[in-house]
Amino acid sequence: AQSVTQPDIHITVSEGASLELRCNYSYGATPYLFWYVQSPGQGLQLLLKYFSGDTLVQGIKGFEAEFKRSQSSFNLRKPSVHWSDAAEYFCASVAGGGNKLTFGTGTQLKVEL
């Protein structure tokens, strides 16, 4: 069965610092990969997704993610974090042409001013 691992439960960064959130997936073939963000009291919003082609994916709010097949990773990055980026971030995958999103356990981001 496929799984998604987010090894960092909490991360704290200073405003203006760079950010990298880690995500590893477990699936035989290349899955479809997603990053979602959940602000306090809100539903999930898609930041970006990867399904084929260029392994560096640009998303909304200045985020990007890089798919690395050799490391089974899809890490999320942002060069300069803003206080409004404080939220919970979820990595997710879908196997092949299926419907079922498998989520990681999430990483809570705190931004220090």
Add this chain to the structure above:
Amino acid sequence: DVKVTQSSRYLVKRTGEKVFLECVQDMDHENMFWYRQDPGLGLRLIYFSYDVKMKEKGDIPEGYSVSREKKERFSLILESASTNQTSMYLCASSSGAGAETQYFGPGTRLLVL
């Protein structure tokens, strides 16, 4: 913009009560999903529906049922609520499988006493 709405943001129910959570989407999406979100566990799929009157079990269907009588509406039913069903419930919809984005509602926080 896709809009997914959920009937309640907060709900308090007694053990043994029958509970209905309603979800409506306005984008004519074929697929609709119900997830449960718990701290440290991420989101877990309860049920999904790929067409009117069609449904499939997700990872944790026990204690839940669903109904989809109209394309835009997907209901989650707790036949006899229990305290271990206290959680955040998120509804989502998508236009297709695989790489298609799932759009989420704001969630319903259910407390079962």
